[in-house]
Amino acid sequence: MNSIEQSTLSTKLNKNINYLKEKFNHSTDLKIRLITINEEIKREVAILYLDGITNTQNIQDNILTPLIKIMKFESVDAVISRHLSIVDVIKITTLDEILSGLTKGKTLVLIDGYTEGILADTSDWQMRSINEPDTQRSIKGSLVGYNEQLKVNVNLLRNIIQSHKLSIENLQVGNETKTDVAIIYMDGYVDKSVLEETRKRIKEIDVTYLLEARVIEDALEGKKTLFPLVFTCERPDVTVSALYEGRVAVLVNGIPYSLIVPTLFLHYFHQPDEYNSKSGRYGNRFLRFFSWFFSIILLGLYVTIVRFHHDWVPTHFAKIFFKKSDTLLPIIWEIFFVMIIFQLLTEASLRIPKSTVIIVSLIGAIVIGQTAVTAKIIHSITLIIVGINFLSSIAIAAGGLYGSVLTMRIIFLFLGFFFGLKGIIIGLVILLIYMASLKSLGVPYLAPFIPFRPKEMKDAFIRGDLRKLINSKHSYPHKNRI
Incomplete structure (x- = not known):
């Protein structure tokens, strides 16, 4: 075949079948069913599908049986409109679209003598049941989480938002393997600038395949x-x-979570519990903010006290725990040692069977932690401080903020170790300036604080009245173009 013939169907059925076999490397799951229709003029028809991702009973009842019953063949359009009883059916001519359709669970009907084929959606994908989210759980409220099927996830959103204003744009990302991506927004509510930039950045993604949503996250972050x-x-x-x-929300087929933009720093301290219950509307966000603050500076403050500011604590306490400490490792190596232990326990808990997580936790807490203190490898205060630091970071893990904490705690640890309190203060000022310079698709990261927007403060530090929040529209500042 030349390049033109390879891009479109041939009138010869055997030529088309051989081409598709070669494209699928003669894969055994490519099934081909040959039949003959029309008693007046014998015409060969081939039904092709990938076994395992199609519903064969659907093919049998709605494609094969109607085709066999055809007594007079007129055209491909007539077959679609009069005989096939499947909702999603299209006429196709290009081989690239045929290959893409077959890999998505569709069934192909080829008729000898015609350069047009029929693609019918008969997909039957295996999927897990809808379960409660693992990391963003709520004491009261919905227990439904996403799964890996894009259609199921869209169905969940449609079930909650039963409105014609819910708009869904379907795109495909990937040159070799085309992955379905959905851009979702509410017409009349969405920030148009954010929507346009989201659409533009996703369309500009140039990758061979898309298996992880992190590719889209990188594109949206810039x-x-x-x-x-x-x-x-x-x-x-x-x-x-x-x-x-x-x-704007972005859903990716095969990924059990959504990507939401624009994202403000404040959003990471909001949790569903605050909107589903009366308690916690005033203090929970402050608690999470201080948890984040402690998780980045606590280790730095600790080494600052140990090295430079013994006078901050009672003299007797400082003499016992700091001046006369006889542990094997220097203070900064103690902290790194305990941090590595906690990180290893976290990794082990994620990689091993759930039934053995408790055993690993007991080994880490009793054997490693207690033994290390008894053997005077590390100080008991160091173990407590790093433990509090670890728990503080876990409290704000939802949404993706946890990764930045790991880096910042190391930075402030070194600032406190080498420069003391002045280093930590300077580091906080630089951090504030850096955060103020960030933008999520053109929206300032620290809004509504920087720039200050009083109207948006109703759902900032505390959760405001729900009726007022529901009836008020949000707006986002766009000082500079992206």
Whole structure:
């Protein structure tokens, strides 16, 4: 075949079948069913599908049986309109679209003598049941989380938002393997600038295949930053709330969470519990903020006290725990040792069977922690401080902020060790300036604080009245173009 023949179907059925076999490397799951229709003029027809991802009973009842019953063949359009009883059926001519359709679980009907084929959606994908989210759980409220099927996830959103204003744009990303991506927004609520930029950046992604949503996250974030500029969400109800706030959600087939933009720093301290219950509306966000603050500077403050500021603690306490400490490792190596232990325990808990997580935790807490203190490898205060630091970082893990904490705690640890309190203060000032310079698709990261927007403070530090929040529209500042 020349290049023209390879791009479109041939009138010869055997030529088309051989081409498709070669393209699939004679894969055994490519099934071909040959039949003969029309008693007046014998005409060969081939039904092709990939076994395992198609519903063979659907093919039998709605494609094969109607084709066999055809007594007079008129045209491909007549077959589609009069005989095939499947909702999603299209006429196709290009081989690239045929290959893409077959890999998505569609069934191909080829008729000898015609350069047109028929693609019918008979996909039957295996999927897990809908479960409660793992990391963004709620004490009260919805227990539904996303799964890996894009159609199921869209169905969950449609079930909550039963409105014609819910708009869904389907795109495909990937040159070799085309992955379905959905851009979702609420017409009349969405920030138009954010929507246009989201659409543009996703369309500009040039990759061979897309298996991880991180590729889209990188595209939406633009430049590399210390903080996440895209919020990852496992809960449909949180996604719906974001859509009504004028934000844009992106769903990727095969990924059990949504990507939400624009993302503000404040969003990482909001949790569904605050909107589903009366308690916690005033203090929980402050608690999470201080947890984040402690998680980045606590280790730095600790080494600062040990090295430079013994006078901050009672004299008797400082003499016992700091001046007369007889542990084997220097203070900074003690901290790194305990941090590595905690990180190893976290990694082990994620990689091993769930039934053995408790055993590993007991080994880490009793054997490693207690033995290390008894053997005077590390100080007991160091173990306590690093433990508090670890728990503080876990408290704000949802959404993607946890990764930035790991880096910042190391930075402030070295600032406190080498420069003391002045180094930590200077580091905090630089951090504030850096965060103020960040933008999530053109929206300032620290809004509504920098720039200050009083109207948007109703859902900032505390959760405001729900009726007022629901009836008010959010707006986002766009000082500079991206």
